[in-house]
Amino acid sequence: MHTDRQTPEAQRSVADAPPDNWVDRHAPESWRPWLRLSRADRPIGTWLLLLPCWWGIGLAMIADRPTWRDLWIAVACALGAILMRGAGCTWNDISDRDFDAQVSRTRSRPIPSGQVSVLGAYLWLVAQCLLGFVILLTLGSAAIWLGVASLALVAIYPFAKRFTWWPQVFLGLAFNWGVLLAWAAHLGGIALAPVLAYLAGIAWTIFYDTIYAHQDAEDDALIGVKSTARLFGADSKRWLARFGGAAVVLLALSLLAAGAQGIALWLGLAGIAGFALHLLWQLSRFDMNDSAGCLRLFRANRNSGLIVALFLALAGLV
Template sequence: MSGPQTTPDHTGQVADAVSGNWVDTRAPKWARPYLRLSRADRPIGTWLLYLPCVWGTLLAMFHTGNMRLFDLWIIAGCGIGAILMRGAGCTWNDITDRDFDGSVARTASRPIPSGQTTAKKALAWAVLQSLVALLILITFPTQAILLGIVALVPVAIYPFAKRITWWPQVFLGLAFNWGALLAWTAHTRELQWPAVVLYASGLVWTLFYDTIYAHQDIEDDALIGVKSTARLFGDETPKYLAWFLVICVALMGYAIILAAPRGDIFALLVALVGPWAMGWHMLWQLRRLKLDDGDRLLELFRSNRNAALLPVLFFAIAVLV
């Protein structure tokens, strides 16, 4: 096990940042600590937060048979909101975890434990991002606005979950897939069962990919007492991931069936290819899994953007046909 480190080099680059990312190479130096707090140098999390929003929007359009110009704003607004709220949530996570992060090799280089900024300045940055996100949210229907406000609860709770439960990934899933509920409601103006089942599918998908991710820190987490599904499952992780794969695909398929317009069998079959294709991608990840290979774990975690884009493709085709 490698010991804690301050930064991987003298630039302030975070240990698990994408190599050559724009934050470390082109952003103004004064802004880099705050962009790193927001994970702008690690965009995969924004994709994982955003794509359930797109699922929810497209599945709602599939359900109602309506395509409106406002739906484009739902998709675009959720994208902007995902950047801002992922940034605010990650900043909040780094504030609450600042004492833990300095003791973990992968996180010791983050802006607060490495001294690039302070917790007070980070808090101000989190509030600013949240306020700008609120300006996006209030352009949506009232029902979606209320859901967006409620979403702050799992966001606030998640950083503390790893201290009290072996299943903090559940709380991450509750927060990261909320967009499926919000986007569906922004289109239909009511929360309905297909959206709830889709949300549950996303939650199980989060259990899948974040358990893979958490295996990077399993030894350090054990030393400092941080809990995770990776530590809970240990060497039996592949077995649990296989169950998560099956449940995720089954729930997404059920959500599609619930949402499908009656009599349109062809569109239903097209939409159902989405979870089927995503399931094959998750199986590919499972077959490549090496629990003791940190680089492989990070690669597989990041590949979940592509996994989640597969339902987007087939949901979009189902809407158009």
């Protein structure tokens, strides 16, 4: 196990954080380890948790009608995504601290580098969860129960890589739950449309997180951590195409299930087409042996998800 702790580099930043991120540049020095533990220096994960929530709001507005409350649901989802992504990452780092210490990309994270104690991380986890729960209480009983239920998925995910070659499925189950929650916050229950969008999000997560996991494939093989990147290996591009295609088809079906017609239908389909083109662009540039390129493509999925969210919102407003 790697035992070097508190190296100057580890104190400054985490290895895979974007250069000149706002935490390293502007946050008070005493806050930085805690913000790094929540991945505030790497906001892409917050986007990937938030965007399915916004898909759910857009679909709900198509199925029903937009109201001013939808604006608060969108803001509450954004705040909740920040807090619960931070809580999820904190739990992940507590659970994976021994693995992280053995992987070059992750040994500079706050716990294995010694910037944050395990006890401190647990306290930080509880604080984030409590704040997230306060926000959840404003979204109605159906959304509250769904939010509480999601904690089981969050708790299981860090351990999935130890017992299955498909941990990306567990990540997808957790990260796309917001589709169901946001729909329920608007309509008070669940229907076929958000379930189809949820499945689309899971397929999308397998797509982008397999790309992400190729950064660590060699280290993961050495320490026995499983992933779809290792499972698919040299055939990864073909598998990525399959899951990307599944995400596109399921999103189109969710749009139809929401009852989109006329201009709303065409706007929704335009967004899904843009999403499909973005995934094709990623596939054209995917190289499993280029770690830096894999990280860039992973981060680019903010844009593919935003395309869908924007066009669904427009479709819901017409």
